[in-house]
Amino acid sequence: xxxxxxxxxGVDRPLPTRIDHYIGGAHVESVxxxxxxxxxxxxxxxxxxxxxxxxADIDRAVAAATDAFAAWAGMSARHRSNLLIRIADxxxxxxxxxxxxxxxxxxxxxxxxxxxxxxxxxxxxxxxEVCGAIHEDAYRSANQFGxxxxxxxxxxxxxTPWNAPFMLATWKMAPCLAxxxxxxxxxxxxxxxxxxxxxxxxxxxxxxPGVFNMxxxxxxxxxxxxxxxxxxxxxxxxxxxxxxMTIMSSAAAHLKGLSMELGGKSPCVVFADAEIDKxxxxxxxxxxxxxxxxxxxxxxxxxxxxxxxxxxRAMAERAASIRIGHPSEAGTEVGALxxxxxxxxxxxxxxxxxDEGARLVAGGARPEHLPTGNYLAPTVFADVTPSxxxxxxxxxxxxxxxxPFDDEADAIRLANDTRYGLAAYVWTTNLRRGHRVAHQIExxxxxxxxxxxxxxxxxxxxxxxxxxxxxxxxxxxDFYTDxxxxxxxxxxxxxxxxxxSDE
Numbered sequence: 001x002x003x004x005x006x007x008x009x010g011v012d013r014p015l016p017t018r019i020d021h022y023i024g025g026a027h028v029e030s031v032x033x034x035x036x037x038x039x040x041x042x043x044x045x046x047x048x049x050x051x052x053x054x055x056a057d058i059d060r061a062v063a064a065a066t067d068a069f070a071a072w073a074g075m076s077a078r079h080r081s082n083l084l085i086r087i088a089d090x091x092x093x094x095x096x097x098x099x100x101x102x103x104x105x106x107x108x109x110x111x112x113x114x115x116x117x118x119x120x121x122x123x124x125x126x127x128x129e130v131c132g133a134i135h136e137d138a139y140r141s142a143n144q145f146g147x148x149x150x151x152x153x154x155x156x157x158x159x160t161p162w163n164a165p166f167m168l169a170t171w172k173m174a175p176c177l178a179x180x181x182x183x184x185x186x187x188x189x190x191x192x193x194x195x196x197x198x199x200x201x202x203x204x205x206x207x208x209p210g211v212f213n214m215x216x217x218x219x220x221x222x223x224x225x226x227x228x229x230x231x232x233x234x235x236x237x238x239x240x241x242x243x244x245m246t247i248m249s250s251a252a253a254h255l256k257g258l259s260m261e262l263g264g265k266s267p268c269v270v271f272a273d274a275e276i277d278k279x280x281x282x283x284x285x286x287x288x289x290x291x292x293x294x295x296x297x298x299x300x301x302x303x304x305x306x307x308x309x310x311x312x313r314a315m316a317e318r319a320a321s322i323r324i325g326h327p328s329e330a331g332t333e334v335g336a337l338x339x340x341x342x343x344x345x346x347x348x349x350x351x352x353x354x355d356e357g358a359r360l361v362a363g364g365a366r367p368e369h370l371p372t373g374n375y376l377a378p379t380v381f382a383d384v385t386p387s388x389x390x391x392x393x394x395x396x397x398x399x400x401x402x403x404p405f406d407d408e409a410d411a412i413r414l415a416n417d418t419r420y421g422l423a424a425y426v427w428t429t430n431l432r433r434g435h436r437v438a439h440q441i442e443x444x445x446x447x448x449x450x451x452x453x454x455x456x457x458x459x460x461x462x463x464x465x466x467x468x469x470x471x472x473x474x475x476x477x478d479f480y481t482d483x484x485x486x487x488x489x490x491x492x493x494x495x496x497x498x499x500x501s502d503e
Contacts, residue, residue: 006047008100008101008103008104008328009100009104009328010096010100010110010328011096011097011100011101013097013100013101015047015048015101015104015193016048016193016196017047017048017049018035018048018049018050018051019038019048019049019050019051019192019193019195019196019216020051020216021051021053021057021061021213021214021215021216022198022199022212022213022214023057023060023061023064023213023214023215024060024061024064024067024068024209024210024213025064025203025208025209025210026209027199028060029051030051030052030053030054030057030217031054031056031057031060032054032056034051034052034054035049035050035051035052036049036050036052036189036218037049037050038050038105038189038190038192038193039339039340040104040105040107041105041106041107041327041335041336041337041338041339041373041374042104042107042326042327042335042336042373042374043372043373044339044340044372044373044374048192048193050189050192050216050217051216051217052189052216052217052218052221052222053186053215053216053217053221053222053225054217054221054222054225055221055225057215057217057222057225058184058215058222058225058226058229059225059229061184061213061214061215062155062184062213062226062229062231062232064209064210064213065155065182065183065184065210065211065213066154066155066182066231067210068182068208068209068210068211069152069154069155069181069182071208072177072180072181072182072208072211073151073152073180073181075180077131077132077134078132080131080177080178080180081128081129081131081132081178082128083177083205083206083207084124084125084127084128084131084174084177084178084205085124085125085128086204086205086206087124087174087201087202087205087207088121088122088124088125088128089121089205090200090201090202090204090205091117091120091121091124091170091201092118092121093204094197094200094201095114095117095118095121096117097197098113098117098120098166098194098197099113099114099116099117100113100328101193101194101197102116102117102164102165102166102191102193102194103327103328103335104193104327104328105165105191105192105193105194106162106163106164106165106191106293106327106338107291107327107335107336107337107338107374108164108290108291108327108335109291109327109329109332109333109334109335110327110328110329110330110332111330111332112289112290113327116164116166116167117166117167119167119170120166120167120170121170122456123167123170123171123173123174123456124170124173124174126174126456127174127175127177127178127476128174128178130175130178130473130474130477131178131179134150134178134477136148136149136150139485142490143489143490143491143493144487144488144489144490144493145487145488145490146485146486146487146488147485147486147488148483148484148485148486149483149484149485149486150477150481150482150483151180151481151482151483151484152179152180152181152480152481152482153179153181153233153234153257153480153481153482154181154182154231154232154233154234155181155182155183155184155231155232155233156176156181156182156183156184156232156233156234156235156236156480157184157186157226157227157229157232157234157235157236158172158173158176158183158184158185158186158235158236159186159219159223159226159227159235159236159237159238159239159247160172160185160186160187160188160238161188161238161239162188162190162191162338163290163293163294163295163338163396164290164294165187165188165191165192165194165195166194166195166197168238169185169187169195169198171471172185172236172238172471173185173212175471175476175477175479175480176236176476176480177207177211177212178476178477179476179477179480179481180480180481181234181480182210182211182212182213183211183212183213184213184214184215184226184232185198185212185213185214185215186214186215186216186217186219186222186223186226187214187216189216189217189218189219190338190339191338192216195214195216198212198214199212199214219239219243224246224250227247227250227251227256228250228253228254230254232256233254233256233257234256234257234258234259234479234480235247235251235256235257235258235259235260236258236259236260236471236479237258237259237260237261238260238261238262238295239262240262240263240394241262241263241394241420241465241466241467243262244260244262244467247260248260257479258468258469259461259467259468259469259470259471259479260467260468260469261295261422261460261461261462261466261467261471262295262422262462262465262466262467263295263394263420263422263465263466264295264296264297264299264394264420264422264423264462264466265299265300265391265392265393265394265418265419265420266286266296266297266298266299266300266420266422266423266424266425266443267298267300267301267302267414267415267418267424267425267441268282268283268286268287268298268300268301268302268424268425268427269302269405269411269415269424269425269426269427269428269437269441270283270301270302270303270304270307270311270427271304271408271411271426271427271428271430271433272304272306272307273428273429273430274427274428274429274449275427275429275449276307276311276314278427278449279427280311280314280315280318281451282298282425282427282450282451283298283301283315283400283425284315284318284319284322285451286298286425286451286452287299287301287398287399287400288319288322288333288334288378288398288400289333291334291335291336291337291338291397291398292334292378292395292396292397292398292399292400293337293338293342293396293397294396295422295423295466296422296423296445296452297396298400298423298424298425299394299395299399299400299401300384300391300400300401300403300414300415300418301315301400301401301402301403302402302403302404302405302411302414302415303402303403303404303405304404304405304406304411305404305405305406308402308404311402312361312380312382312402313361315361315362315380315400315402316361316362316380316382317362319362319363319378319379319380319400320362320363320377320378322334322378324367324370324375324377324378325369325370334378334398335375336373336374336375337374337375337376337397338374339374340374342374342396342397343374343376345397346376346395346396346397346398346399347376349389349390349393349395349397349399350364350365350376350379350399352388352389352390353381353384353388353389353390353399353401356387356388356389356390357383357388358381358382358383358384358385358388358390358401359381359382359383360379360380360381361380361381361382362377362378362379362380363376363377363378363379363380363398363399364377364379365377376397376398376399377398378398378400379398379399379400380400380402381399381400381401381402382402383402383403383404384401384402384403385403386403386414386417388401391403392418392419394420408433408436408437411437412437412440412441415437415441415442415443416440416441416442418464419464419465420462420464420465420466421442421443421444421462421463421464421465421466422443422444422445422461422462422463422466422467423443423444423445423446423447423452423462424438424441424443424445424446424447425446425447425448425450425451425452426438426441426446426447426448426449427449428449429449431448434448434449435448442463442464443462443463443466444459444460444461444462444463444466444467444470445460445461445462454472456472456473457472457473457474458472458473459471459472459473459475460472460475
């Protein structure tokens with residue numbers, strides 16, 4: 001990694017001008033020397049050259065991870081746990097740098113990237129505790145005793161997205177390492193800056209060379225090679241649904257284990273008896289935090305008709321007052337979208353909403369005080385119907401659709417009228433109804449009278465086209481390990497004697 005004198009606001013750490021792979025404990029260029037430029041989302045200016053890996057680079061990384069696997073898997077759980085704690089310590093030492101780099105690279109508001117940095121350290125602390133307390137079940141009957149042996153699966157391929165890239169990488173790395181697997185990480189090519197800090201972090205923690213490896217590059221090249229590699233038995237992927245389908249098809253050739261958290265179009269259901277102020281706060285935060293670039297965003301707000309007009313008015317007023325500005329400014333609530341390409345994609349959905357007859361009540365254009373950069377004012381569409389694209393397709397930006405419903409059955413029908421099923425939010429003071437609705441919404445996760453607050457012990461994942469598999473807590477360890485049951489006879493068992501006559 002080559003550094004420059006350019007610094008990000010708030011930290012005394014130069015930006016790199018070149019970001020290379022990290023394989024077997026060393027920074028290395030691509031085998032073919034190829035790079036791509038990386039831009040920041042505020043000025044859309046080139047700040048670094050990123051090594052772009054291919055099959056040969058993935059081969060090197062998988063070989064290094066394979067060589068390191070036996071020693072890492074054979075290490076005591078307590079020793080691995082201690083190393084994970086040291087990684088958490090290193091992340092906390094660099095928390096200000098991580099937050100500033102993440103804000104610079106993604107356009108996320110600095111106040112939110114600070115929270116993501118703190119959560120990254122907590123991911124490692126939590127799984128350090130889980131690692132030190134891994135248990136294996138036992139089953140006893142009168143004639144037989146059975147016990148489970150848990151074995152790490154081997155080299156894990158981790159493919160992470162460009163929104164909250166550092167935190168989401170730690171979300172996968174921590175349980176993977178805790179389980180005894182070695183890592184080949186393929187970060188998103190749009191936002192590689194904070195990933196470039198991982199080598200420093202793992203080296204400071206004392207992680208053995210080859211346990212953690214990182215190959216940058218395009219999904220179609222480095223990512224595809226990682227998924228197709230015969231010596232990578234497990235893939236954890238977070239990203240869009242169409243990419244997940246491609247991964248599933250490729251992984252089938254080797255029957256790989258897959259955990260995939262894909263797209264979402266999550267409903268936020270607000271009944272008339274809800275605590276309206278709290279529901280409004282949650283609806284706004286749920287879709288406009290992280291610039292709306294979050295898989296669990298409550299991007300379809302379904303409101304009971306008797307309070308619909310007032311709720312739309314209040315939501316529009318609040319959205320118009322959200323502070324949109326430079327990501328590094330402490331008061332910014334919505335920053336810049338990640339890239340010009342993505343910005344134009346989100347704007348195309350705004351145009352589609354208008355063309356299809358939705359009522360634009362807030363935002364929809366660049367803020368006047370921000371003439372350059374990938375900025376979109378928080379956008380609210382009312383009177384959105386299920387036939388509209390903005391109701392059906394994931395926008396992944398600061399755009400929300402508001403739709404009225406008539407009764408409980410109508411709310412459930414609208415909530416489930418989507419190919420996705422990742423998250424859902426329900427607001428009502430009638431807890432019987434709240435539970436009924438939560439049980440009938442087709443979603444991997446439901447929050448009742450709460451926004452997206454997640455306990456790390458709980459299963460995370462979706463249904464339908466929002467993915468497959470579950471991670472989080474013990475579920476993560478189950479994903480990264482194979483379970484074998486050993487049966488031991490406690491006394492002679494009757495076995496039919498084939499081939500022996502009755503005489």
